Amino acid sequence: MLSSLVLLLILTAHSYRETPAMKLILTKKTLQYGSQLGTQWMRQKVQSVSIPQVQGSVSLGLLGNVDYVLSGMTVTRCILPEPSVQFDEGTTGLQTAVTGLSIWVRGRWNTHYGLIHDGGSFDLSLSNIRMSSAVKLGSDYMGHLTISSAFCSAQISGITINVQGGGSPLFKPFVDRNKGQIKGQIEGKICPEIRRLVEDLTQHLTAMDVSVSVSHNLIMELPLTSAPSVQSSILHLDFKGEFYNAQHHTEPTFQAKPFTLNPHGDYMLHLGLSEFSVNSASYAYFSAGLLQAQINDSMIPPSSPFQLNTSFFGVFIPQLPKMFPNMLMGLHVVAREVPMFRFTSDEVDLGLLASVKAFAIHPNKTLVPLFKLNVNSSFVCKVFFSQGKMRGSAMMNTVTLALASSEVGIFQTTSLENVMKIGMKMMFLPKLNAKLSEGMVLPSFHQFHLDNPVVKVEVGFVAISSDVTV
Ligand SMILES: *[C@@H]1O[C@H](CO)[C@@H](O)[C@H](O)[C@H]1NC(C)=O
Ligand SMILES: *[C@@H]1O[C@H](CO)[C@@H](O)[C@H](O)[C@H]1NC(C)=O
Ligand SMILES: *[C@@H]1O[C@H](CO)[C@@H](O)[C@H](O)[C@H]1NC(C)=O
Ligand SMILES: *[C@@H]1O[C@H](CO)[C@@H](O)[C@H](O)[C@H]1NC(C)=O
DSSP: OHHHHHHHTOOOOSOOSOOOSEEEEEOHHHHHHHHHHHHHHHHHHGGGOOOOOEEEEEEOGGGOEEEEEEEEEEEEEEEOOOOEEEEETTTTEEEEEEEEEEEEEEEEEEEEETTEEEEEEEEEEEEEEEEEEEEEEEEOTTOOEEEEEEEEEEEEEEEEEEEESTTHHHHHHHHHHHHHHHHHHHHHHHHHHHHHHHHHHHHHHHTSOSEEEOSSSEEEEOOBSSOOEEETTEEEEEEOOEEEESSOOOOOSSOOOOOOOOOOSSOSEEEEEEHHHHHHHHHHHHHTTOSEEEEEGGGSOTTSSOOSBHHHHTTTOTHHHHHSTTOEEEEEEEESSOOEEEEETTEEEEEEEEEEEEEEEOTTOOEEEEEEEEEEEEEEEEEEEETTEEEEEEEEEEEEEEEEEESSOOOOOHHHHHHHHHHIIIIIHHHHHHHHHHOEEOGGGTTOEEEEEEEEEETTEEEEEEEEEO
8 A cells, every 4th residue: 555655656856956846745535545455455465475484482491492483374364454544744754553453374383492393383363463653755865755664563462373283282382371472573573574665665766767758859857856745634745847858958948936736625636737847848849949840832731722832922922923933832930939838827828939931942942042930929728638648729819920031022911910820720720739639648647547637727837636546
């Protein structure tokens, strides 16, 4: 159960103490679900658990010591009540307690008393075991999650042992007299075993990579930016949540702004992703020169009201068909600045500044530069969640055109602007929407499904509230 929780937090790191662009809140409901899953899992697995051997020595006073070994123990039956688990503010971690645990074990016993060796099988039952433990959650300087044992106690109320075989008629009374000592030996094994599990888990976490590959071009860095904190029984985790180009690791020219994610409703988790996180992905594409496109006449459907040729453009630039009669044209569209998303209440605005360089294409394929337009456009996006990914759909808001340079003389851009609007709706918007609907996987959830997530765009960030199923 602890391990399923930890898988949920899969994370590691590069830089520490930055402003987090991603926040995760886990509630008591997560723990209840984790506890249920963990208990079911344990009930199935307990029969195949190998129990470390127990050995001890019992003094017979002047007659010396009897050494005993209990080995080859397997669980034959188990009553495993669901533990109570909670986030604890005091330890900044997790507290687990279970009472009424009973367990039936079969195994071998061996005794050594001087030269006398004896052995056989036994059935042992431990009843009404009470266990409680606390682990502290923290983070290392790399931003990995760390777990350490803060407290552990284990008491066994009752023990019965039936021995068979060997010289057991003699061994039996001995066992009955020393049951208390055997119980103590077993009790003493429980907490060290739990501590060992916790250490294994920490080693595993510390070895994990803090970067997650999102796509061919994008990686996301997910180190913790601060130690986990617990407030009113919920766990808060802050992550860097920044995207980088997979080939060039360059920092954007803008910075993350702090935001506050408030839990509401009865959900297992709340995830907040800031504007910065999304814009860092935009920057990663832009800085790698990926935000540009060539548009050719062949890409424009024949049914389109406009065509990319000099006769058609002659309507707006009368001198053009005189200078370059009957020639096809090409457009090179490049983002001028990083496209920036701005999260406001319930919607996302996208500002896109591009330049469009127009060429005439000679029959011998030589490109002749004609003019360059600066296009300022803005879009309004809706954000939604489907099939495990956060996706968007955009509508065009404004488009303005200005002539940036011209090899064919000055011309008016007003009517060209209207054509550009149509062109963008026909050519660009479907591409943008295809990109937005591809969506973004949330990397930490690959083995979990978000159950009916609710997505809400807030000022500066988007919040996803959801239950989780495995
Ligand atoms: C568009 O045309 C130019 C010039 O002929 C060519 O270099 C380019 O590869 C074409 N682009 C596409 C996407 O067809
Ligand atoms: C140029 O486009 C117009 C439509 O605007 C079309 O009628 C004409 O055939 C095209 N010319 C060439 C050379 O492709
Ligand atoms: C292509 O044709 C144009 C006009 O006829 C000419 O100016 C240019 O030099 C030619 N380019 C090549 C590479 O042949
Ligand atoms: C386009 O945006 C740039 C940069 O924000 C601004 O300087 C320019 O005036 C805008 N042009 C138009 C036509 O809106």
